[in-house]
Amino acid sequence: MHMEDDAAITAIGVGKTFPVGKHTVTALRDVSLSVPAGTLTALTGPSGSGKSTLLHLIAGLERVDAGTLDVLGRQVHACTPAESAALRLREIGFVHQDFGLLADLTLIENVRLPLEATGTARGNAAAAAREAMARVGLEGLEQRFPAEVSGGQQQRAAIARAIVGNRTLVLADEPTGALDSATGAEIMDVLARLRDEGVTVVLSTHNPANLSHADRVAVLRDGMLLSLTAPGEGAA
Ligand SMILES: Nc1ncnc2c1ncn2[C@@H]1O[C@H](COP(=O)(O)OP(=O)(O)OP(=O)(O)O)[C@@H](O)[C@H]1O
Numbered sequence: 001m002h003m004e005d006d007a008a009i010t011a012i013g014v015g016k017t018f019p020v021g022k023h024t025v026t027a028l029r030d031v032s033l034s035v036p037a038g039t040l041t042a043l044t045g046p047s048g049s050g051k052s053t054l055l056h057l058i059a060g061l062e063r064v065d066a067g068t069l070d071v072l073g074r075q076v077h078a079c080t081p082a083e084s085a086a087l088r089l090r091e092i093g094f095v096h097q098d099f100g101l102l103a104d105l106t107l108i109e110n111v112r113l114p115l116e117a118t119g120t121a122r123g124n125a126a127a128a129a130r131e132a133m134a135r136v137g138l139e140g141l142e143q144r145f146p147a148e149v150s151g152g153q154q155q156r157a158a159i160a161r162a163i164v165g166n167r168t169l170v171l172a173d174e175p176t177g178a179l180d181s182a183t184g185a186e187i188m189d190v191l192a193r194l195r196d197e198g199v200t201v202v203l204s205t206h207n208p209a210n211l212s213h214a215d216r217v218a219v220l221r222d223g224m225l226l227s228l229t230a231p232g233e234g235a236a
């Protein structure tokens with residue numbers, strides 16, 4: 001099988017089931033796709049179609065049951081939980097619908113957390129956190145607490161935390177889901193700008209307006225990949 005040299009993610013025949021009582025629920029079946037580095041891919045599809053599950057598998061938050069999943073050159077289907085945790089900490093940023101910031105820490109302390117956890121010297125971590133915040137348009141708000149800024153600014157901080165230390169893969173589960181449409185559009189602009197700078201972005205969304213920012217749209221239904229299209233390609 002041909003594998004793109006510059007693929008950030010390559011999934012081949014990926015499946016995932018969850019035990020629910022005596023039964024199992026199939027969340028994903030036979031999903032194969034590749035995500036070129038430096039592109040923005042949107043996962044869409046009805047509720048329960050497997051979008052979050054796919055993001056969790058890519059992040060190594062859940063374990064693949066079937067198939068193979070290569071992420072940034074690592075065979076995550078074969079990674080131990082500790083190896084997956086290390087990969088998340090150093091190379092993968094995860095952005096949640098509800099931002100997931102720690103309320104007792106300032107924005108810059110939140111952004112710095114992944115670097116502190118990897119033992120980066122304090123001064124270097126502070127400089128990198130400032131830089132990440134500037135990249136998402138948060139300069140001047142470093143010392144605010146999450147409750148002292150808007151939802152859109154909180155989401156920008158979560159994105160800064162995802163890219164701090166020059167991490168190059170951002171996974172975002174419904175990053176605009178908790179925001180009004182104008183603020184959601186701003187967040188999509190931030191993610192698209194990071195893509196332009198070389199960051200690989202994979203996000204899930206229910207909002208069709210967000211798809212216009214995507215290089216590629218993956219449609220899931222009942223755990224299967226229905227289609228993977230490049231909206232801009234071939235357009236008049
Ligand atoms: N931890 C879990 N235990 C049991 N079933 C789960 C679990 N996580 C997901 N599922 C099931 O897997 C399927 C896919 O769920 P998933 O959360 O990936 O869908 P989704 O596309 O993200 O939906 P939504 O748009 O509502 O966020 C659903 O049937 C869901 O009920």
Ligand SMILES: [Mg+2]
Pocket residue numbers: 051052053173204
């Ligand atoms: Mg979901």
